[in-house]
Amino acid sequence: MRLSRRARTLAAVVAAGAVLGPVGWLWQDSLVLGSFSVMAAGEPDFGGGPAFDHHHGDRVVATVGEDPTRAPDVTVTVVARQERFRLPGGREVDGYTLNGTSPGPVIEARQGELVEVTLRNESVADGVTLHWHGIDVPNAADGVAGVTQDAVSPGDEFVYRFVAEQAGTYWYHSHQASHVQVPRGLFGAVVVRPSDVDDDATDVTDVTDVTDVTDVTDVTDVTDVTDIVALAHIFGGTRTVNGHAGDSPVAVEPGERVRVRVINTDNGPMAVWVSGSPFRVVAVDGTDVTEPGQVAGRAVLVTAGGRADLELTVPEGGARVELGGSAALVLGPPGPPTEPKPAATVDLLSYGRSAPLGFDPDAADRRFDYAIGRRLGFVRGLPGLWWSVNGQLYPDLPMFMVSEGDVVRVRISNDSGEVHPMHLHGHHMVVLARDDVAATGSPWWVDSLNVADGERYDVAFVADNPGVWMFHCHHLGHAADGFVAHLMYEGVTVPYRIGDGNEPE
């Protein structure tokens, strides 16, 4: 068949249009112009529960806070600066500091105390906030720019108030331009100790002050536990623990019981194991494990943003807590050789003894799917292979709608080809099953859950903390690429806007 020249051109134009037309439509559909409210971001998903109007709420997030008349028990002022600085270990970093250092100060409190932190931004040009990762704070104190507050501009300050209700290991970090600010230093550790423990028993030993820890080593009572914070962070391609690369000696004696509070502040999971000693995983994400068994020859996977508290008695020859194999805490005599990473990992699904959850997940009011995938498309006008949730790309990710008191179940599945550390703000989720295998160990409460490629997790929580809460991937680069969904309570309204200086990720 011979087509005329004109007919051929027309056919070519139609064919080109057929290829480019859908591409162009998808491109324009992905553009996010100006600023927007998180209340209008995403597709409302009521999870099979009753629907409600979510554009008009009576409670403004900023007012969902602690009793303003109550006097704080712990008062801390944190000054954020953008500058070149030296890590405690000597390496120079072009980034951000809190009170002149990074990591920032360890914030310590006892269970039940009201913590009041004043954040002052001295020179962070893009603005800054503090998010209390893993602490179920009231919404006003959650520290997400454009969602629960405006980013704090240079010269301004913001006051966070929350009651440290749960003893455990937590951390704080900026939630404004977090994929830039957190890797470069805007974070620190939070330790909440039980109210019934004697003060002398658990001094927090910061290995950055190795000279200061001598006074906690003269422990006479064997029931005493020495607290050690192990805040892991990769600065400039090198893993550090409390700012030190390589081996960090900790002045503890053989026979001493230690609790090592491992915190992963990076974008990917980190394996932790102990050379030279068995150990117990006594807490995960700020919740104690019920009857944790002794572990030997196994590693513990601490996901991005997650925490694990390891307890051990320092053996005669000392022990090494290996953080990913590239940094280590050396406890006591520097004797034991480095053991390679064990092939087996502690499976928290069956670790410890089962105990009541305190609610019935089978009587769920709402059931959501959180299916993570990856597909070709446009995000903010840029073509690429982007993370999708329930088949949708940013900004059409689901908005999980709940009412106060609801029992909520979520099925998180990952078929995206990569691991994702899923972080829910303001709540702890309990793992019910993985790949349809029911949990049999100690209740496994998480705020940061490692969901590997091909895995499915069933989790549940009680919606008991009204507000608007991010539910996102804590690979902060993925979050910045639009992998951010959120939980939206009935009757809550948000006066802040994302854009116009607020860039939460």
Place this chain on the structure above:
Amino acid sequence: MRTTYTVLAYAIAVLIVVQAAAIAFALAGLGSWVQDGGVLDKALMENEEDVPGFVVGFIVHGMNGQLLIPLLALVLLVVSFFAKLDKGVALAAAVFGLVMVQVLLGMFSRGAELPLLGMVHGANALVLFTVVIVAARRARRVGESAAAQVAVSHRATV
């Protein structure tokens, strides 16, 4: 349009060479990093700040392979409709299809279960390279013979 087609096809071929070079550099650098006592884990791989030098090889391979080459392959497909080349559309469509397969193989071979797909990814790269070179050479040959014909007819009219 014929020239555009030729240039695009050769450009894709050059980028495929860059892909092979970048991934070989990344793996060589990784080997040297481990020799020096370095440890690569997921947290370091996902670190986006001041990464060790060899990681640049992975980044170039990822950006080039997931964005630039698919984009050029798409443009080549569009241009092929106008280039009026014998089998021009078929070859451009084959290039685009092979690029898509290559991207998916790259993604899924890195997943937990199927690193063996990486072997297909490596082999498919050579198939893709061959097809895109054939497309480019055919287009250039047609261009040259057309130019020769023009020259002949030009001489005839003189």
